[in-house]
Amino acid sequence: MGCGKSYWSKQLSRELKIPVCDIDDIIEDKYNAKIWEIFHAKGEDYFREIEYQVLQDLIRIKNDCIVSCGGGIPCYNNNMALMNVHGITLYLKASKEYVFNNLKRNRERRPLIAKLNDVELRSFIDIKLDERKSHYEKAMYIIDIDNIESSDILKTVINCINQHELNRYCGDNPSVLIQPPK
Numbered sequence: 001m002g003c004g005k006s007y008w009s010k011q012l013s014r015e016l017k018i019p020v021c022d023i024d025d026i027i028e029d030k031y032n033a034k035i036w037e038i039f040h041a042k043g044e045d046y047f048r049e050i051e052y053q054v055l056q057d058l059i060r061i062k063n064d065c066i067v068s069c070g071g072g073i074p075c076y077n078n079n080m081a082l083m084n085v086h087g088i089t090l091y092l093k094a095s096k097e098y099v100f101n102n103l104k105r106n107r108e109r110r111p112l113i114a115k116l117n118d119v120e121l122r123s124f125i126d127i128k129l130d131e132r133k134s135h136y137e138k139a140m141y142i143i144d145i146d147n148i149e150s151s152d153i154l155k156t157v158i159n160c161i162n163q164h165e166l167n168r169y170c171g172d173n174p175s176v177l178i179q180p181p182k
Ligand SMILES: Nc1ncnc2c1ncn2[C@@H]1O[C@H](COP(=O)(O)OP(=O)(O)OP(=O)(O)O)[C@@H](O)[C@H]1O
Pocket: 001, 002, 003, 004, 005, 006, 007, 008, 024, 068, 069, 070, 071, 072, 102, 103, 105, 106, 110, 150
């Protein structure tokens, strides 16, 4: 939630030349409405259902892409398990202060925090991150972004993906790892 998934996934997409699918953006395009408008008109339960549908659509299409999920996705339905089965999942773990600094700007675009003042926003982040922690931590990789220079975050994400692919390729035959290039 607010840790920079949308921001970093776009950078990652440019770097790896793999398309990015930001689930919030897909929903806004598909329903021709802003996320906050959907929340206001139809409520949160409806929004969680369409998030789930869009995630399933992305899985069905099976194109290689970088998916930036909404902050709530891992905590509803069986979304986290689905993402773990069908992709490589990374949690950009950020402290409450880091998230506050990201979210205090443009909060009107996020329906869950639009009407909160700074004190209320801090309290919301405090409660939500505690509530969501166990879901977020089911990701395959956890990157502690508070302790990484901003200029190194992308590199760390790419290293994680490469390492994952290498392990998957090698399976239980680690000798592949040490073969020199032909
Ligand atoms: N490294 C960064 N440098 C500058 N701005 C950043 C950085 N990371 C995040 N931001 C800004 O912080 C805000 C929150 O980031 P972003 O929207 O990417 O978070 P998110 O994890 O996608 O949130 P959500 O869970 O709501 O989808 C945005 O305004 C974004 O531009």
